[in-house]
Amino acid sequence: MSDMGGRGGRSHSDRDKDKDKDKDKAGRRGFFRRRRVCKFCVEKIDYINYKDVRLLAPFIPERGKIQPRRISGVCATHQRALQTAIKRARQIALVPYVTD
Amino acid sequence: MSTVRQYELIYITPPESTEEALAELHTQVQAVVDRFGGTIEKTENWGRRKLAYEIAGHRDGVYVLEIINGPAALTAELDRRLRVFDIVMRHMVVRVDEELAAAERARVRRKSDMAERRTRRGLPPEPTDQERRRHAEDDDDGDSSMDQMFRGGDR
Numbered sequence: 375m376s377d378m379g380g381r382g383g384r385s386h387s388d389r390d391k392d393k394d395k396d397k398d399k400a401g402r403r404g405f406f407r408r409r410r411v412c413k414f415c416v417e418k419i420d421y422i423n424y425k426d427v428r429l430l431a432p433f434i435p436e437r438g439k440i441q442p443r444r445i446s447g448v449c450a451t452h453q454r455a456l457q458t459a460i461k462r463a464r465q466i467a468l469v470p471y472v473t474d
Numbered sequence: 475m476s477t478v479r480q481y482e483l484i485y486i487t488p489p490e491s492t493e494e495a496l497a498e499l500h501t502q503v504q505a506v507v508d509r510f511g512g513t514i515e516k517t518e519n520w521g522r523r524k525l526a527y528e529i530a531g532h533r534d535g536v537y538v539l540e541i542i543n544g545p546a547a548l549t550a551e552l553d554r555r556l557r558v559f560d561i562v563m564r565h566m567v568v569r570v571d572e573e574l575a576a577a578e579r580a581r582v583r584r585k586s587d588m589a590e591r592r593t594r595r596g597l598p599p600e601p602t603d604q605e606r607r608r609h610a611e612d613d614d615d616g617d618s619s620m621d622q623m624f625r626g627g628d629r
Contacts, residue, residue, distance in 0.1 A: 418584065470527050
């Protein structure tokens with residue numbers, strides 16, 4: 375909780391400066407923490423196409439479940455769109471429902 | 475005259491299905507679309523693809539995508555008819571016009587926002603070629619490290 379507050383309170387310039395540090399190093403408290411970026415916002419993808427398996431693949435871990443956004447860092451808007459896209463792709467067997 | 479909407483129809487047939495069977499199926503779809511006064515905008519045959527899971531004992535299937543413009547009643551009929559064909563292992567009809575329009579709106583809005591920001595800073599509204607090239611280079615860096623992040627995952 376405390377480190378969430380720390381992140382939120384940081385100013386823009388601070389964040390830019392810490393960009394590289396945040397990216398792949400462990401946080402102060404010892405656990406893994408990276409900068410949260412929404413892939414779809416960064417790459418300016420407006421339409422998450424359910425036919426594009428290569429776009430969806432990074433958000434479908436081994437097991438076949440939809441990756442929660444607390445892990446992938448996708449913003450709420452895009453997570454909703456992503457969810458729809460993955461579910462459609464599952465229906466037409468482009469993406470698995472479950473894999474054991 | 476009911477409203478014309480855009481739909482995407484995808485169906486999967488067994489890998490051993492013949493060209494004729496596929497053509498026959500296409501004419502059937504075409505007939506339904508015609509009857510409701512719609513049009514088929516595009517037909518794409520993806521060919522044989524691996525299925526993510528087994529359907530009706532098959533591990534592969536032939537995918538066909540049809541982009542259809544037509545009224546809503548069309549999809550119900552299409553759905554009903556496709557369920558009858560043995561050759562169709564799986565099909566799905568999705569309405570896409572609203573989503574595509576929303577994406578287009580977002581794109582236009584982003585562009586106009588950028589133009590506004592740029593004019594406020596006293597720059598020409600469109601990025602020059604030179605800037606674009608530089609950004610492309612920057613982007614590449616960002617993308618590769620992003621890719622790593624996503625691939626890395628947490629598990």
